Amino acid sequence: MNYIFSDKIASLQPSAIREILKHTADPSVIPFAAGNPAPDAFPIQEVQRITAEILAENPIAALQYSVTEGYPALITVMKDFLKSHNHINSSNPNEVIITSGAQQGIELSCKVLCNEGDAVICEDPSFIGSLNSFRSYHTRLVGVEMEQDGISIEKLEQALKTTPNAKLIYLIPNFQNPSGITMSLAKRKAVYELACRYNVMILEDNPYGDLRFEGEDIPAIKTLDTENRVIYCGSFSKILAPGLRVGYVCAPKPVIAKITVAKQCSDVHTNILSQMICHRFMTQCDIEAHLKRLRQIYAGKCRLMLDGIKANFHPSVAYTKPQGGLFLYCTLPGGADMVKFCTTAVAEHKVAVVPGTAFLADESAGTQSFRLNYSTPSDGQIVRGLEILGELTKKLL
């Protein structure tokens, strides 16, 4: 038969990254395109021990249906963590729900707030997984240019002035994916003031915040939320394990109530064994020591990549110097063919990077940028991959 799909899904394409990642199933391809935590970042022995304990002590609860809101003990722990660690008021008038990754928190925030045709304002470039979530509800994406210290405030105000039915401003303030840029405190305050003035909600996505290896922590926009208009999404993917698919949302109670209803329709509740693993991990392990170890791993890998770029790249290639997270962003000079660069890199030289077009609100707009990830490759792959990419920059530029 001839399948006719919904308008919202018919035009949605598989993530360009996931398509590139299929190339990288070949283990001889150097994986700068992925976003996986480093394998040695996983606390394997702790997970082994914790999981065995849960299944020995409380097997029925770990296997039975649970409540949509999340494992109550984990919610309590996350509220305390958000308060003590992120200085976020996570109780009245706010509430916390456990989600199946931060991705679900982002998707459901869009579902409960946006009608088809409403606008979502986002950083340009931004995380393709979130952009596709917004697209899957037939919203209009309005991209706002990034500067070295975060979104352009002037252009954001322009967008808020001229965009009808803007419902959400989507932001990744720390070590943004894909740019690696961190938003300054001044800009966080300015963004929040604009959101209040134009009566729009903010969706703050912070998967990488705990992976700062340089500079000082900057308060989350949620800490400024005197008007209760910020939805804050966090995740265990980068600090524990993405395969567990556990994230959380802290937002005003009425918003969490609607997200809960939408989540019931989506997957009933998040895998409860994984929630119990996260709970014991947070309460039995030394989280600060674990995070310190992660920061050391990623500081080393980022340094190695920056050194490789400096040593090998054509000097006309610009790049960001992240203070944390997993990504940096390179920009070829005007006139260079970025898509050809990325295609040649993977097809002829077995180095996979992601063309910046994948991260644009309007994918048909041009960009000279591509994304590099330093958490997935081994140190040897980073060194070798940058020699190869460096040669390619010199050949093509």
Next chain:
Amino acid sequence: MNYIFSDKIASLQPSAIREILKHTADPSVIPFAAGNPAPDAFPIQEVQRITAEILAENPIAALQYSVTEGYPALITVMKDFLKSHNHINSSNPNEVIITSGAQQGIELSCKVLCNEGDAVICEDPSFIGSLNSFRSYHTRLVGVEMEQDGISIEKLEQALKTTPNAKLIYLIPNFQNPSGITMSLAKRKAVYELACRYNVMILEDNPYGDLRFEGEDIPAIKTLDTENRVIYCGSFSKILAPGLRVGYVCAPKPVIAKITVAKQCSDVHTNILSQMICHRFMTQCDIEAHLKRLRQIYAGKCRLMLDGIKANFHPSVAYTKPQGGLFLYCTLPGGADMVKFCTTAVAEHKVAVVPGTAFLADESAGTQSFRLNYSTPSDGQIVRGLEILGELTKKLL
């Protein structure tokens, strides 16, 4: 601030069952309202052993990001299982995707096929979780009356004739939730023919099919699918453990491709540790012996409940006699106040049942029915609960 929610979510209420289940957090309430597998149905020792083996042998793969389509080894096993066990063609032109419970398969089927305002035709009554999924995409629900051998074919044709933009017929052919009714083979064929004639797709939900404890298996509608218009959803929730949130969808390749794109936006992929647990469970354990044990458990509990009804209920109360699954459906005689009966049962007598209104396509329509579950309560609770409900039927009728 004043929160304005999307039209599709604004009117959606929390599931009435989940609200009743909150009453039942009180352990002194007899839980006939839930739908949990019996605690002794969980293969705890196998899950303990399998999980330890996975985390010892393959910890990185169990914790790292994985592909949206699902764990490839599990997909292969499920294709074989669908072929050998259910006689379903699960390969070309069909494909299989692993979902976060069958609930996600149902939700995403609706998302990829239905625009807002399109119609979903369903059995009336039907599973509230699915009905709310459909509602959450602002579809119109068109309920079609149930008979003792399944949906009324005459009324289904009437609905297909008169409903504009009907995109899906949603059916639970085996031991339906809430009614406990099984659709005859003749009706399965008739439904399929109507779907072909009116060019509508069928969404076949079969979470309970393996729990038949009486009578002969009846082929799934998917086995009749010569025109590739059936989306078949299965689940590990009732045969292994619902807390793992692992289900699967077998559907024509173009439909699975769109569901995959939509799932990327939703939760990236299903918890990979749980997928690996399901895979080892299917390949290392004696599934047929396990299913036989489950059927014995539920046969015994259903028998106990039917005996209790017969011994205690006012003779004017009608009830279904399921050949499998977890539920039966009781109907009070005309004139009795069903809602008062259910409310009094939980509030004054601590026996929780679900009023049938929760399962109607149009919740404001009246019904005299309520749902009883026999998998969650202990045998002692079943005996005592039916004495209490029986007395109440005699008092109120």
